Amino acid sequence: xxxxxxxxxxxxxxxxxxxxxxxxxxxxxxxxxxxxxxxxxxxxxxxxxxxxxxxxxxxxxxxxxxxxxxxxxxxxxxxxxxxxxxxxxxxxxxxxxxxxxxxxxxxxxxxxxxxxxxxxxxxxxxxxxxxxxxxxxxxxxxxxxxxxxxxxxxxxxxxxxxxxxxxxxxxxxxxxxxxxxxxxxxxxxxxxxxxxxxxxxxxxxxxxxxxxxxxxxxxxxxxxxxxxxxxxxxxxxxxxxxxxxxxxxxxxxxxxxxxxxxxxxxxxxxxxxxxxxxxxxxxxxxxxxxxxxxxxxxxxxxxxxxxxxxxxxxxxxxxxxxxxxxxxxxxxxxxxxxxxxxxxxxxxxxxxxxxxxxxxxxxxxxxxxxxxxxxxxxxxxxxxxxxxxxxxxxxxxxxxxxxxxxxxxxxxxxxxxxxxxxxxxxxxxxxxxxxx
Numbered sequence: 001x002x003x004x005x006x007x008x009x010x011x012x013x014x015x016x017x018x019x020x021x022x023x024x025x026x027x028x029x030x031x032x033x034x035x036x037x038x039x040x041x042x043x044x045x046x047x048x049x050x051x052x053x054x055x056x057x058x059x060x061x062x063x064x065x066x067x068x069x070x071x072x073x074x075x076x077x078x079x080x081x082x083x084x085x086x087x088x089x090x091x092x093x094x095x096x097x098x099x100x101x102x103x104x105x106x107x108x109x110x111x112x113x114x115x116x117x118x119x120x121x122x123x124x125x126x127x128x129x130x131x132x133x134x135x136x137x138x139x140x141x142x143x144x145x146x147x148x149x150x151x152x153x154x155x156x157x158x159x160x161x162x163x164x165x166x167x168x169x170x171x172x173x174x175x176x177x178x179x180x181x182x183x184x185x186x187x188x189x190x191x192x193x194x195x196x197x198x199x200x201x202x203x204x205x206x207x208x209x210x211x212x213x214x215x216x217x218x219x220x221x222x223x224x225x226x227x228x229x230x231x232x233x234x235x236x237x238x239x240x241x242x243x244x245x246x247x248x249x250x251x252x253x254x255x256x257x258x259x260x261x262x263x264x265x266x267x268x269x270x271x272x273x274x275x276x277x278x279x280x281x282x283x284x285x286x287x288x289x290x291x292x293x294x295x296x297x298x299x300x301x302x303x304x305x306x307x308x309x310x311x312x313x314x315x316x317x318x319x320x321x322x323x324x325x326x327x328x329x330x331x332x333x334x335x336x337x338x339x340x341x342x343x344x345x346x347x348x349x350x351x352x353x354x355x356x357x358x359x360x361x362x363x364x365x366x367x368x369x370x371x372x373x374x375x376x377x378x379x380x381x382x383x384x385x386x387x388x389x390x391x392x393x394x395x396x397x398x399x400x401x402x403x404x405x406x407x408x409x410x411x412x413x414x415x416x417x418x419x420x421x422x423x424x425x426x427x428x429x430x431x432x433x434x435x436x
Contacts, residue, residue, distance in 0.1 A: 026140065040150065041428065047081070069198060072158060099144065101161055103135050105161065106138045134380075143300065147376040149419050160377040162192045170185070173189065215342070268280065272368075278313060280366075284314045287317065292370045306418060334355070338356070345388070355385070
């Protein structure tokens with residue numbers, strides 16, 4: 001069987017392996033240079049000067065001393081140290097492999113969503129390739145470099161891996177008719193979610209994401225009104241189980257973080273590390289995040305002037321500065337579009353919901369108001385939205401595909417260039433000084 005036939009024919013056993021080989025080669029072209037880079041920024045605290053990862057008899061202190069929402073990442077550093085000591089190449093290779101696995105899950109989740117919404121299988125060859133296109137865009141986008149090339153942000157990439165894994169297992173469980181498979185998949189979904197919140201806090205939004213998937217993708221499923229008593233009983237039982245599971249998950253998260261919802265009600269006060277002289281409160285932090293949402297959208301569309309340490313003043317009101325109100329308007333448009341497009345364009349609606357829900361994890365106040373690595377998880381919803389919307393509305397699909405191939409080349413070159421910044425401490429902070 002020829003390679004072109006195996007590549008183009010979905011029934012070929014080489015169809016998916018050849019595509020994953022393309023992802024691997026493209027990823028190596030962009031990130032291979034980082035394998036020779038050193039430790040920078042918080043790598044010094046988490047790895048170089050961290051005694052808990054350097055001796056096997058100290059490993060238990062990771063659980064006892066360090067934050068519970070960073071445990072999995074810390075244990076991965078300990079594993080790296082046992083193999084590589086303080087040679088950074090092994091740490092960078094580990095990060096790249098996580099990025100590659102996460103890209104594979106992006107592809108799998110996109111295919112599953114296309115299947116659930118009825119777009120796959122399709123006789124249209126181009127439609128069959130859209131999930132793969134989403135995966136490529138996720139792989140090569142320059143905003144991903146901070147979560148991959150910056151060793152310490154393994155927390156973000158690993159959390160995204162578990163987040164997508166939990167989501168994928170839930171979606172598979174929902175469409176399978178085999179009871180034992182359903183039970184195993186639901187168990188895997190819960191297990192990966194728990195591992196996820198012990199990797200990074202963003203995974204706390206998993207229950208809300210699953211509930212939103214139910215509402216958008218299965219409008220006649222769990223949230224439909226039953227026509228008889230039996231259906232209504234099943235509806236209430238299912239809703240009760242989901243609600244209890246969500247509550248337990250959130251309570252576990254708050255215990256791991258040793259926090260509660262008071263942080264959203266002016267219980268937070270700290271100097272800003274994103275702009276000298278600013279004092280962060282819960283109120284001005286939430287207002288500032290309206291602008292951060294706009295910045296994230298801009299970076300996803302036009303990834304220029306990237307920065308590891310933004311100089312980002314706080315907002316003091318909806319018109320101070322005016323972009324705060326613009327951010328609020330965009331979020332309102334997102335919410336309206338999610339509701340309006342839910343039935344006619346479910347993938348677009350869900351992609352927008354993914355962006356808002358994953359961004360919502362950033363509303364808990366902290367001393368840094370913006371970091372680019374937070375786009376790593378958010379970006380899946382963005383690519384899903386853009387690809388689903390454009391290819392469903394524009395007739396010149398082949399021309400559109402050619403345009404995206406051009407975009408992928410540009411993004412790959414930009415990512416390759418952006419990775420130069422992560423070479424060492426000097427190159428990183430020279431870039432920050434130029435931009436902040």
